[in-house]
Amino acid sequence: MATNGTLTWLGHAAFRVDSPGGKRLYIDPFLTGNPTCPEPEREPERIDAIFITHGHADHTGDTVRLAQSFGCPVVAPVEVRGWLERLGVETEGGHDPNKGGTVELDGIRVTLTHAQHSSSANDGTYLGEPCGLVFELENGFKIYFAGDTNVFGDMALIARIYAPDVAVLPIGGHYTMGPGEAAVALELLGVKRCVPSHYGTFPVLSGTPDMLRELAPGVQVEAPEPGGSVEL
Numbered sequence: 001m002a003t004n005g006t007l008t009w010l011g012h013a014a015f016r017v018d019s020p021g022g023k024r025l026y027i028d029p030f031l032t033g034n035p036t037c038p039e040p041e042r043e044p045e046r047i048d049a050i051f052i053t054h055g056h057a058d059h060t061g062d063t064v065r066l067a068q069s070f071g072c073p074v075v076a077p078v079e080v081r082g083w084l085e086r087l088g089v090e091t092e093g094g095h096d097p098n099k100g101g102t103v104e105l106d107g108i109r110v111t112l113t114h115a116q117h118s119s120s121a122n123d124g125t126y127l128g129e130p131c132g133l134v135f136e137l138e139n140g141f142k143i144y145f146a147g148d149t150n151v152f153g154d155m156a157l158i159a160r161i162y163a164p165d166v167a168v169l170p171i172g173g174h175y176t177m178g179p180g181e182a183a184v185a186l187e188l189l190g191v192k193r194c195v196p197s198h199y200g201t202f203p204v205l206s207g208t209p210d211m212l213r214e215l216a217p218g219v220q221v222e223a224p225e226p227g228g229s230v231e232l
Contacts (some may be wrong), residue, residue, distance in 0.1 A: 004141040004165075004232035011036030011226035012201040013059060013148065013170065016044075021107055021138035023048045027145055030061030036201050038227035044070075049105050052076035053147030054119035055083065055127030058201075064089055075103050075110060079128030083121065099131055109136040113158055115149040117176065134162045141165055141232055144189065148198065151181040155188035166232060167191045170198030171212050172205030179207045183215035193220045195230060 008016040011034050017025040024046055031042045047070045050063055054077065067074050067089045074081070074089055081096035097103055102111040113132040120127050133145040144164035158164070167189050170176035176198050177185065186194055196212055199205045209223035222230045 004139065005137060006229045007143065007166070007168075007195060007232055008041075008229040009195065009197065009224050009226055010034070010041050011038070013053075013198045014061065015145070015168065015197070016041075017135065017137075017143070017232075019108060019137045020141070023106060023108060023138075025108070025135075026050045026066070027133065028053055028059040028061065028147075029063060029066055030058045032062055034058075034061070034201070036226045041227055046070065047072045049108075050074045051110060051133055051145075052080055052084075053115065053133060053145065054117060054130035055080045055121055055125075056119065056148070057122050059148070060084070073105060075105070077112060077119075077128050077131050079126070080119070083125065083127055099129070107138040110134065111136075111162065113144075113162075114152065114154055115147045116152045117148040117150070132158070134158070134164060136162075137232075143168065143232070144191070146170065146185070148176045150177045151185040151188070153188065155185050159188060159190045164189065164191055166193045166195060168195045168197055171196040171207040171209070172199035172201070173207045174204045179211035179215055182207075182212055186216045186219050191219070193222060195222050195224075 005019045015027045075095045078096040111134045115130040115132045117130040119130045135143045142164040145168045169182045171182045
């Protein structure tokens with residue numbers, strides 16, 4: 001039977017996608033400093049590419065170490081990509097898009113979208129604007145990673161232009177939208193499947209999948225434990 005691959009939650013906003021073509025993709029790989037990332041997941045077996053939504057440390061995470069270890073491409077918004085290069089990540093031509101830009105790697109396309117948040121390094125270095133990521137996998141299946149964001153009306157444009165099959169949305173609150181805003185985001189996006197993220201890592205991130213389920217009864221909210229996977 002054909003498969004769309006799997007999506008594995010690594011805690012917080014870190015994810016691994018195993019694509020239908022056998023590629024292993026890491027999104028916002030905050031692993032070793034992530035208190036909810038299972039110990040076996042902190043040292044990946046292989047990585048084919050890394051993708052970053054914005055420059056906060058709980059999203060860039062282990063990017064430099066992993067990119068140097070695996071020699072894999074890193075796709076990130078242009079300012080973040082330049083900062084990573086200064087930290088020792090090798091320059092890769094065309095892997096530094098901005099919003100609306102698309103990068104293709106081995107049959108997988110990723111497009112940067114708007115996100116409503118901020119983006120900087122721990123020392124205050126400005127790292128451009130935050131982004132969401134829309135992946136189109138080898139078989140055409142689409143996943144929207146909203147990144148850190150509040151709900152915004154132009155999520156309706158993301159629905160119109162990209163028509164994602166699954167949305168990965170932050171729900172913890174405080175630094176991002178909570179379940180109430182995420183429920184409205186799901187209306188704007190028109191998706192019927194959601195994987196929540198950016199909750200439960202720290203006490204201040206108090207939103208829960210059950211709260212979202214109550215507010216978005218027409219959506220299948222799939223919430224694995226850290227280290228768990230969902231079939232796409």
